[in-house]
Amino acid sequence: MIDSRTGTIAIGGPWFEDLAVGDEFDAPAVTLTAGHAALYQAITGDRLRLPLDHHSSRRVTGRAEPVAHPLLAINVAIGQSTTASQRVKANLFYRGLVLRRPVHIGDTLHTVTRVVALRQNRPQAGRPATGVAALEMKSLNQRGEEVLHFWRCPMLSCREPQAQTGHADDLETVGLAVTPQGVSAAIPGWRVTELTRPWCGLKAHAIEPGQRFSVEARDTVTSAPELVRLTLNVAMAHLDAHLSHLGDRLVYGGHTISLAFAQVTRALPNLLTILAWESCDHTAPVVEGDRLRSEVTVIEKRELGDGALLRLHVETWAARGEPESEHRVLDWRLWAWSA
Numbered sequence: 001m002i003d004s005r006t007g008t009i010a011i012g013g014p015w016f017e018d019l020a021v022g023d024e025f026d027a028p029a030v031t032l033t034a035g036h037a038a039l040y041q042a043i044t045g046d047r048l049r050l051p052l053d054h055h056s057s058r059r060v061t062g063r064a065e066p067v068a069h070p071l072l073a074i075n076v077a078i079g080q081s082t083t084a085s086q087r088v089k090a091n092l093f094y095r096g097l098v099l100r101r102p103v104h105i106g107d108t109l110h111t112v113t114r115v116v117a118l119r120q121n122r123p124q125a126g127r128p129a130t131g132v133a134a135l136e137m138k139s140l141n142q143r144g145e146e147v148l149h150f151w152r153c154p155m156l157s158c159r160e161p162q163a164q165t166g167h168a169d170d171l172e173t174v175g176l177a178v179t180p181q182g183v184s185a186a187i188p189g190w191r192v193t194e195l196t197r198p199w200c201g202l203k204a205h206a207i208e209p210g211q212r213f214s215v216e217a218r219d220t221v222t223s224a225p226e227l228v229r230l231t232l233n234v235a236m237a238h239l240d241a242h243l244s245h246l247g248d249r250l251v252y253g254g255h256t257i258s259l260a261f262a263q264v265t266r267a268l269p270n271l272l273t274i275l276a277w278e279s280c281d282h283t284a285p286v287v288e289g290d291r292l293r294s295e296v297t298v299i300e301k302r303e304l305g306d307g308a309l310l311r312l313h314v315e316t317w318a319a320r321g322e323p324e325s326e327h328r329v330l331d332w333r334l335w336a337w338s339a
Contacts, residue, residue, distance in 0.1 A: 012086065012087075012236075013082075013083065013084070013085070013086020013087050013234065013236070014084065014086070014087070014156075015087060015156065015157060015158055015159035016087075016118075016120070016129075016130065016131035016133065016156040016157065016158045016159075016163070016165065016167075017158055017159050017160070017163055017165055018159075019084070019115050019118060019133055019156075020115065020118075021115050021116060021117065021118060021169070022114070022115065023084070023114070023115040024112060024113065024114050024115075025081070025083040025084045025112070025113045025114075026080070026083070026110070026111065026112050026113070027079075027080040027081070027082075027083050027111060027232055028080075028232065029108050029109060029110040030076050030080070030108065030109050030232065031106065031107070031108040031142075032068050032072065032073065032076070032103065032104075032105055032106065032107055032108075032109070033105065033106075034066075034105060036068075036072060036076075036105075036230060037051065037066070037068060037069065037072060037105060039226065039230055040069060040071075040072045040075075040227070040230065040258075041069075042223075043222075043223045043226060043227050043230075043255075043258075044071075044258045044259055044261075044262045045219070045262050046069060046071070046258065046261065046262040046265055047262065047265040047266060047269065048069055048261075048265050048271060048273070049199070049269075049270070049271075049272075050066075050067050050272060050273070051066065051067055051068060051069040051072075054066040056195065059191070059195050060190045060191055060192060060195050060196070060272075061102065061104075061188065061190050062190070062191065063104055065104040065105050065106045065107075066104060066105045067102055067103070067104050067105075067273075068102075068103045068104055068105050068107070070099050070102075070103070070273050070274040071254070071257065071258050071261060071274065072103075073099070073103040073107075073109060073139075073147065073148070074097070074099070074148065074254070074274075075227070075230075075231045075254045075258065076109055076111075076231045076232065077109060077111045077137060077139040077147075077148050077150075078137075078152070078231065078233070078254050079228070079230075079231030079232040079233035079234075079254075080109070080110075080111035080113075080137075080139070080231075080232055081111055081113040081135060081137045081152070082232070082233045082234050082235050083113065083234065084113050084115065084133065084135055084154075085133065085135070085154040085156060085235060086234050086235055086236055087156050087157045087235075087236060088154040088155065088156060088235045088236075088237055089130060089154075089155045089156065089157060089237065089244075089245055089250075090154070090155045090250070090282065090285065091152060091153065091154045091155075091253045091282055092132065092153045092154070092155060092281070092282065093152065093153050093279065093280060093281050093282070094150060094151070094152045094153075094277055094279070094280040095150065095151045095152070095153075095174065095175035095176075095177075095277075095279060095280075096149070096150050096151055096175040096176045096177065096178055096277075097148065097149075097150035097178070097276060097277040097280075098148070098149065098150070098178060098182055098183070098186050098275065098276040099147070099148060099186060099273070099274060099275055099276065100145075100146050100147055100148065100149070100185075100186055101141075101145060101146075101147055101186070101188070102188050102273065103141070103147060107141050107142060108141060108142040109139050109140070109141060109147060110139065110140050110141075111137055111138065111139040111140075111148075112137070112138055113135050113136070113137050114135065114136045114137075115133055115134070115135060116134050116135065116136045116151070116174060117133070117134035117169035117170070117171055117173075117174050118131060118132070118133055118134070118165070118167035118169055119131060119132045119134075119167055119168055119169050119170075119171055120132075120158075120163070120164075120165045120166070120167045120168065121155070128157065128158060128161035128162075129157075129158035129160065129161060129162060129163040129164075130155055130156060130157055130158060131155070131156055131158060131165060131167060132153055132154070132155050132156070132171060133153070133154055133156055134151060134152075134153050134169070134171055134174040134175075135151065135152055135153070135154070136149075136150075136151050136175075137149070137150055137151070137152070150175075150277070151174055151175035153171060153174070177278075178276045178277070178278045178335070180302065180309075182276065183275050183276045183309060183335045184302075184309070186275045186276065187275065187304070187309075187337060188273070190272070190306075192272065192306035192307060192339055193305070193306040193307075193339075196270065196272075196307075196339035199269070199270050199339060200269075201269035201270055202267075202268060202269060202270065203270055203307075203338070203339065204270070204301075204304075204307040204308035204310070204338040204339060205308075207268070207298055207301060207308065207310065207338065208298065208301065209298050209299060209300055209301050210297075210298065211297070211298045212295060212296070212297045212298075213267035213268070213295065213296045213297075214293075214295045215263040215264075215266055215267055215293060215294050215295070215296070216293075217263075217266070217293075218291045218292055218293045218319070219259045219262065219263065219291070219292050219293075220289065220290070220291050220292075221251055221255065221256075221259065221286060221287075221288050221289060221290045221291075221292060221318075222288065222289075224238065224249060224251045224252065224255055224288045225238065225239055225249070227252060227254070227255050227258070228252050228255075231254070233252055233254075235250075235252065237249070237250040238250055238251070238252045246285055246287060248287045248288070249287065249288060250285055250286075250287065251285070251286040251287055251288055251290070253282045253286075255286070256282070256286050256292065256316060256318075256329060256330055257280065257330065257332065259292050259316075260292065260294045260314050260316040260330055260332065261274070261314070263292075263293070263294040263296075263316075264294065264296050264312070264314060264336075267296050268296070268310070268336075268338060270307075270338055270339045271310075271336050271337065271338050271339075272307065272336075272337045272338065272339055273336065273337055274334055274335070274336050275309070275334075275335045275336060275337055276334065276335040277332065277333070277334050277335075278311070278333040278334060278335065279331075279332070279333045280330075280331075280332045280333070280334075281330070281331045281332070282329065282330060283328050283329055283330065283331055284318070284327045284328065284329045285329070286318050286329050287320070289320065290318040290319065290320050290329075291318065291319045291320070291324075292316055292317070292318055292319075292329070293316070293317055293319070294314055294315065294316045294317075294330075295314075295315050296312055296313070296314050297312065297313040297315075298310055298311070298312060299311040299312065299313050299333070304337075306339070307337060307338050307339045308337075308338055309335060309336075309337060309338075310335070310336050310337075310338050311333070311334075311335055312333070312334050312335075312336060313331075313332070313333050314330065314331075314332040314333075314334065315328060315330065315331055315332075316328070316329055316330035316332075317329065
């Protein structure tokens, strides 16, 4: 927008009224480096083995370049998509995310975001108008190969507090379901069995559907803006408390997911990688300083010649205040490969 008095051009993200189905956005491509990996590790404390152990990564993957943590790649793709959702108030869900091929340090990711559906929320007394935008994201590597394809659904502010846009698309039809066949197709051709046999801890053969794990050690959310900046996320509510409806900076949902998965790796220490997100719902907001704990349920197990596919249900709770109050903030169903 141009200020008519000064001629100054205001730089900011689109309001809900500015979006139309079919709009496309992109962001600078990002080459993942050892610096990205180190900062991601410092923020999350994740114990996924192969991104930490470059020697084992080379032997298992057959590539000289270390494998990148799958959530580092996913978080960068999400961050690249936030050009369309700078005015986000909350991200309601992710759907259909499949990591179609591994990402390695040195790979370059380019993400294009397309608006596929719009729905204005029902008016609420005393609250300015908002709407929900369904976004489809596709990420390619430097060879033009598709790495990620997924959908997410941010809630955005309207420019006019009493806006009536007429947008009423059905969001239930957005996205494709993750299927076991799609997950199986995403399994990399890694050499696993012999190389992972010395690893200690719970192995795939001992994991059974119905097992539930509760991770006692909690993680306090810190460095939230740093992960936002690392991943090119430009959502204003994550950086400026005055632009968040909480009166405090809204923690980026991928930060909550990353800390939850770091806790999953304590329960299941021999996971090889994440292959897909079946669904991922943020059930309540998180702010910096919250203390997160997670519980993991094994929903399904599919035997492989070298380990097993695990369908996991991860629930995460955030505690804050003194005395503490706790509320569930994450309901996440994913597929992972375990040795």
